[in-house]
Amino acid sequence: MPIYEYECPKCGRFDALQKMSDPALQVHEVCGSKVRKLMSASAFAFKGSGFYITDYGGKSAAAITPDRKPEKKAEPKSEACASCPANKSAA
Incomplete structure (x- = not known):
């Protein structure tokens, strides 16, 4: 039997x-x-073959997702930017 949710203005x-x-x-x-x-x-669960959990759940993420190029690190635009405290925390 399913569980239904109700709202009471008092309770x-x-x-x-x-x-x-x-x-x-x-x-x-x-x-x-x-x-x-x-x-x-x-609340329900998918069981059997043909679902992500059963077919791909235990495999590594690299086997499932396509290859991506590594992101390039942003270079400071000038000497003033190089001395910025925000750039030092990112390094």
Whole structure:
């Protein structure tokens, strides 16, 4: 059975374990206030072959991603920039 999330104006958010065929709650059983059903992220897992986790999860990132050229280090534009404390921390 799925867990649905509701919001009560007095009590805040709460979860309810309901069958998929059950109608949505209209009233909070605890305080009697009218409730609103919320959209929430579902929790599920992909199992079997054909998914990233099962096919690539254990391999190194280098085997999956294309080769990239190494980034060049920025050179100071002038002598004044070379003495800047910001450039010394990056080195």
